[in-house]
Amino acid sequence: MKTIIEPFRIKVVEPIRMTTPEYRESVLREAGFNVFLINARDVLIDLLTDSGTGAMSSEQWAGIMRADESYAGAESFHRFYDRVAGLTGFEHILPTHQGRASERILFEVMVRKGMVVPNNNHFDTTRANIEHSGGEAVDLVVEEGRIATSRKPFKGNLSVERLERCFAEVGADRIPLVMITVTNNSGGGQPVSLENIRAVRAVCDKHDTPLFLDACRFAENAYMIKQREPDWSDHSVGEIARAMFDLADGATISAKKDGLVNIGGVLLFRNDELAKQARNVLILTEGFPTYGGLAGRDLEAMAQGFEEVLHEDYLHYRLRSVEYLGTRLRDGGVAIVEPPGGHAIYIDAKSFCPHIPPEQFPGQAVVCALYRHAGIRAVEIGHLMFGGSGHTPDMELVRLAIPRRVYTQSHVDYVIEAVLEVHAMRDTIRPLMITEAPPQLRHFTARLREIDD
Ligand SMILES: *Cc1c(COP(=O)(O)O)cnc(C)c1O
Numbered sequence: 481m482k483t484i485i486e487p488f489r490i491k492v493v494e495p496i497r498m499t500t501p502e503y504r505e506s507v508l509r510e511a512g513f514n515v516f517l518i519n520a521r522d523v524l525i526d527l528l529t530d531s532g533t534g535a536m537s538s539e540q541w542a543g544i545m546r547a548d549e550s551y552a553g554a555e556s557f558h559r560f561y562d563r564v565a566g567l568t569g570f571e572h573i574l575p576t577h578q579g580r581a582s583e584r585i586l587f588e589v590m591v592r593k594g595m596v597v598p599n600n601n602h603f604d605t606t607r608a609n610i611e612h613s614g615g616e617a618v619d620l621v622v623e624e625g626r627i628a629t630s631r632k633p634f635k636g637n638l639s640v641e642r643l644e645r646c647f648a649e650v651g652a653d654r655i656p657l658v659m660i661t662v663t664n665n666s667g668g669g670q671p672v673s674l675e676n677i678r679a680v681r682a683v684c685d686k687h688d689t690p691l692f693l694d695a696c697r698f699a700e701n702a703y704m705i706k707q708r709e710p711d712w713s714d715h716s717v718g719e720i721a722r723a724m725f726d727l728a729d730g731a732t733i734s735a736k737k738d739g740l741v742n743i744g745g746v747l748l749f750r751n752d753e754l755a756k757q758a759r760n761v762l763i764l765t766e767g768f769p770t771y772g773g774l775a776g777r778d779l780e781a782m783a784q785g786f787e788e789v790l791h792e793d794y795l796h797y798r799l800r801s802v803e804y805l806g807t808r809l810r811d812g813g814v815a816i817v818e819p820p821g822g823h824a825i826y827i828d829a830k831s832f833c834p835h836i837p838p839e840q841f842p843g844q845a846v847v848c849a850l851y852r853h854a855g856i857r858a859v860e861i862g863h864l865m866f867g868g869s870g871h872t873p874d875m876e877l878v879r880l881a882i883p884r885r886v887y888t889q890s891h892v893d894y895v896i897e898a899v900l901e902v903h904a905m906r907d908t909i910r911p912l913m914i915t916e917a918p919p920q921l922r923h924f925t926a927r928l929r930e931i932d933d
Contacts, residue, residue, distance in 0.1 A: 501852060843860035
């Protein structure tokens, strides 16, 4: 059979409130052409993010009822611990309320003023937390990772050459750890190969420097390794994920992605002394080490989510449906970041709207057009998000992030039809200007208007 079906049945439904283009036009104007300021009830298909927006399974909900809410040593913690230990092989497993809490604790323990942390591409909270600890976050992704049209299989890889150069220039004593983000979220959700993780490990060993994974999407990365890295095609996704973790000294995880939960995070270590320090910060800022800022029920949901995410039927459906969206857009003449990544499709807004210069926000103009036309909420990753400090981003992108297990193929078909219809009338998309914006992270709260309005 060619048709890939969603490998689940629907037991609970959440109605979508239908709206008209006229209504959405007034919503858009009221929100100052910023979709972060639109209420979720006015959105038909919400592709703002895949973080914490997934649907839980009946087994996860059953776990929520089963949960032990004891303050210390709860059964739920032990189920969570055993699952994560089996998956990753790490001994020290600290629950946190989400990924950035793991990051903050890790960098508080390991990073000092003047230090440098290399990564393929730092996610924005990772970068911000390193800077908060006085360090500098540097991005060392391979060259093809910065070229939208390149179709190389592992565009998330960290450049070993650039890493060696970084060690030579900065000195190992100022590099407290090296990180690799799997998949590379800020670089289009592109995967990292096991060969690359091993090569980075070898460089770290040479300099006696620990390697940590930002492993939010470890399962999607592992599945792409299975599909694309010849040595690994016969291994299970669980074995591949384990091989990835085996090469690292620790990891941060936001369980809001491949943990298949709405809230939760994990911080992992092999080293006893680091774990001890981190546990003390955890107690100070998150909670006792057997709940870490979460309820017992959240630990149960995570324990089950980390098991379900390795099901290959699920991963096959997940990655295939993202690829289906990407392929259909490309076939319809829409330029996207190639090849389709794990959790999202990124539309190249510069080629979508060549009549709008970057400083008039082509990506945001496409985001607004998609909302107005079809009630779809996407997010701009370009001049509005990164242009605030006079910096010009390489690419002007519109990200369509796909929540896990939430939308069906007919929803995806609706998105495809909408993007292609907006593309057909792209000449009418109007440039934007900012009317008010805060000095930092302006994309969340800025207000804009259409030029020539
Ligand atoms: C989401 C994400 C984080 C941060 O996790 P939160 O749960 O949102 O705090 C860190 N790194 C990457 C790669 C992410 O995708």
